[in-house]
Amino acid sequence: MNEKLFQFIWQQLRFDQRNLATTNGEKVAILFQGTLNTNQGPDFLNARLRINETLWAGNVELHLKETDWKKHGHSTDEHYDNVILHVVMEADGKAAERTIPTVSLEGRISRSIIETHSRLGTIGDLLPCRQHLNDLDPEDFAMCNERMLLEKWNDKCLSIFENLKRCNYHFEEVLWRMVSANFGTPVNNSSFEAIAGSVP
Template identity: 40%
Template sequence: MNEDFLHYLWKFKKFDFVNLKTTNGDKLEILSVGVTNNNSGPDFFNARLKVGGQQWAGNVEIHLKSSDWYLHNHENDAAYKNVILHVVWEHDVDVFIKNNTSLPTLELKERVQTSILDNYYSLISAKKNFINCENQVQEIDSFVFQNWLQRLYFERLEDKSKLILEELKNTNNDWEALLFVMLAKSFGLKVNGDSFYSIAKSVDYSVIRKVQNDIKQTEALLFGQGGLLGIDCLDTYYIELKKEYEYLKNKFQLETRGVIPVKLSKLRPPNFPTLRLSQMASLLYNRQNLFSKVINAVNIQELYEIFKVKASNYWDSHFTFGKISSKSKKVLTQKFIDLIIINTIIPVKFCYGRSIGKETDEEIITLIQSLTKESNSIINGFHTIKLNLQSAMDTQSALQLYNNYCTKNKCLQCAVGISLIKY
C-alpha cells in the first residue's frame, strides 16, 4: 500500500459512499474532491465538503496513517493550515489543529472493494521482465490506449518545450537564432549533442547572419568554435579554414569558453563531428531564412526537401582532415532528417504555434504520424509484449510512457494502470 493508491481512490471516488462519516461520527458529503497538487503542500487544493451539515472549502491531505500528520511535521507548517479533511487508510490517532480542534478525518480501510485492492496488488507486485503490466496491457481497449498515447505525445512536447522556451529568452525572442541552437543539438546526436549545443551558444547569431553567404567562412566558424582547427595538418583545405577562422575570430572577438570538446570515439564515420558540422554549415548557407521555411512547411515532403543538403565537396573524399577515403557524397539521410524533425522541428513548430495563438495540434499529429517508427531497446521492449506501435508518434509516446510512468511505478497516473485496476 502506498499513498499514490490513496490518491487514486480519492481522485476517482473509488470507495463506498453509503453513510459516509468522519472518524468522529460526523456526516460527510463530498461536493468536490479538489484539484491534484503535484508540488509541495497539501495533496488536493480547492475541495468542497459538508461536514456535519456545515459546508467547507479548502484543501485535502492524504496519508497512510493519521499519525503521519505529525511524522511529517504538518502541525508546524503554515501550508497545511487550510486543510479541511484528512483522508487516511488507517486512523490511528486524532490530529488536532488550531484551537485544539480535531481535524475531520475519513478512514478508507473498510470502504474499498476487495476487487480493486486485488487488482492493485496484482499490478504493483507482478513479476516482470520489462514493465508492471506486461502480461495485462493487451487487455486494454485499443481506443483507450491510442487516446493515452496521443496525450503522452503532447506531454512529451510540453517537456521538450521547456528547453526551447528557455533558450528563446536567451536569444531575445529571435526564433531564427533559437532554431540554430536547437538544430545544433540535434545534429550532434547523443554523443555530441551537448558539445554542438555549446558551440552554437558560443556564437551570437548576428555573426552567423554575416557569414552564412560564404560556405567556407560558415564552416570555418563552426569548426573553429568546436576546437577542430587546432591540430597540425598540411592539408590545403584545412589551412584555408584555419586562416578563415583566425580572421573571423579577430573580427568578431570570438571566444570558446564554455564550449564542450567534441568526441570521436564510439561514433560511426557518418556521424563524425567534422561531417555533421559541415552539413550544418551547408544548411545555413543553402537555406537562409530557415525558420520561415520550416514554419511554412505543411507536410513531411516539404521538410525533407529543406534538409536535403550535403557536406562541402572536400568531405566527399574525407571523414577527417588530411586522410583521404573512398569517394561518396555525405548527404543527410532520411533517417537522420527524421530525427531532426522529431527532436527539433516539430517541438519548435509546437512552441511557435502556442506563442502566436495558432492551433497546430492536427498539423503536428499529421507530421509525426508520417514518420517511420523508431527503433531502440525501449521500443523493442514494447514490441516484445505485443504492443502495436505504428509510427514515430507511437514510439515517442512509448518513450514518454516508459521513462515517466513505467520506470517510476506511476501506474495510478497512467490510463493503462487505471483501466486495469478498474477491472
C-alpha cells in the same frame, strides 16, 4: 496499500461513500474531491465538502495513519493551514493540535481494488501492462499510437485556435503568450500566460 494507491482511490472515489462520517460522528458529503497536487502541500486542492450542514472549500490531506500528520511535520507547516479534511486509512490517534475533521476509509475500500493494484504493479508505473505489449499485433499497436498522436496534435491546435480568437487573430500575441506560458511549466504556466496577457 501505499499512499499512491490511497490517493488514486480518493481521486476516483473508489470507496463506499454511504453514511460517510468523521471520527467525531459528523456527516460528510463529498461534492468535489479536489485536484491531485503533485507539488508541495496537501494531496488534493480546492475540494468542496459538506460536513453536517456546513459547506467547506479547501484542501484535503491523505495518510495511511492519522498520526502520520505529526510524523510528516504538517502541524508546523503553513502549507497545511487550509486543510479542511484529513482522510486516513486507519484512525490511530489525534493528528494535530487544531481540530481537523478526519474521515477513516478503513472497511470502505473493496479488496478487489487492492488485489488488482498488486497484480498490475504500482500506480504511477509508466505502463503497468507493458509485459503484454509483445502479444499485440504490431500494425494495431502502430495505428493506436498514431491515433493518440493525432488526438494530442488536435488538442494542441484547438488550444491555439481558441487563443487566436481571444487575441483577435493577432498571431504574435498568441506566440508571446504561449512562449511565456512555457517559462512557467509545469506548475505556473497559467500564471505566466496571464502576466504575458497583461503586458502590451
